[in-house]
Amino acid sequence: MITIECNYLAPIPAADGQPLPIDARGALGEQALGWPGLPEDCIYQVHVPLHVTGIWLPLWRPARRETGSLGAGLLLEPGAEAEIHTCSSVGCGAEVHVEGHRLDGVPSVLEALWRLLGGPRARVVVRLPVPLAVGYAASAAVALAVAVGEAALRGMNVEEAAALAHEAEVAAGTGLGDVAAMFLGRGLELRLAPGAPGLARVASYPIPVSTIYSLELGRMTTSEMHRELGERLYTLAAPRLARLAQEPSLERFLEEARGFSTEAGFAPPWLVESLDKLVDMGLLLGWYAKKKVTVAVPRPGREDEARRELEKLAQEHSLMLRSHRPASAPLSIRPCRSSRSH
Secondary structure, eight states, X not given: OOOOSOOOOOOEEOTTSOEEOBOTTSOBOSSXXXXXXXXXXXXXXXXEEEEEEEEEEEXXXXXXXXXXXXXXXXXXXXXXXXXXXXXXXXXXEEEEXXXXXXXXXXXXXXXXXXXXHTSOOSEEEEEESSOSXXXXXXXXXXXXXXXXXXXXXXXXXXXXXXXXXXXXXXXXXXXXXXXXXXXXXXXXXXXXXXXXXXXXXXXXXXXXXXXXXXXEOOOOOHHHHHHHHTTHHHHHHHHHHHHHHHSOSHHHHXXXXXXXXXXXXXXXXXHHHHHHHHHHTTSEEEEEEETXXXXXXXXXXXXXXXXXXXXXXXXXXXXXXXXXXEOSSOOEEEEOTTOSOO
């Protein structure tokens, strides 16, 4: 079996409301795991849900703010957490921690963001529960958390900060529609107009499930994905988005997203066969894949059975299995508990 670098899986809520971790093989752990306590000098805390799009159609425009995508996806928890601190000129910048491990340097999207902002004026510590370059839109979560944190200390409009995070994503080649989905959406989101927050139009729909699973098959950057798919995205996405817009439901989304995933080649044949079998068994409502992450939505009441089958699949193919829940709210910002001046 391949050794898996990331040993933290997104928590499954326990009966007492505390999260329970899953180990790297997909088995439930025994002890609760949570974020570390906030430091005394924290001013604001920003929370950003994850986003796994299932269908998307890129729309390129002369201006980065107008560039974006039409599409649909699921917003997931737990998401990115960021602590915003004041700083001197020497201590300003960002630390990004992925599953408890601090990255050397910062993602390219932050370099693009700081060019737009004229450099950092805050110290931002971002914690991600999932890796970058898999399909969770983690780079967008980082960019949005840092941009909104910077805005809070600069007296900027938060929507303008989110628009700059979107521009940074486009400039860095790391995303097109994730920032708008995270800033405006919840549950199942449909991106009906492209661009940054302020221009984008997002419709959200609640979904009748409490647990969602994901399987990770490796790494793939957004730039690599676009190079491989190219113009095929337009022919694959357009008819499926039209049908989903006429019937915006979780079931229709999963059906269309699965078709998009298989046509785009995101899911290998053995995975398609295995997950389709779980759908036929009545354990899954459906599934889809984006880049190197596959999302499986269990049928309500059969979550445990679905998890056991997915654990077997994860062990057999040395995959990372994670548990999530639908996000009930978009991005949020609040004062830290220790803040006295805000």
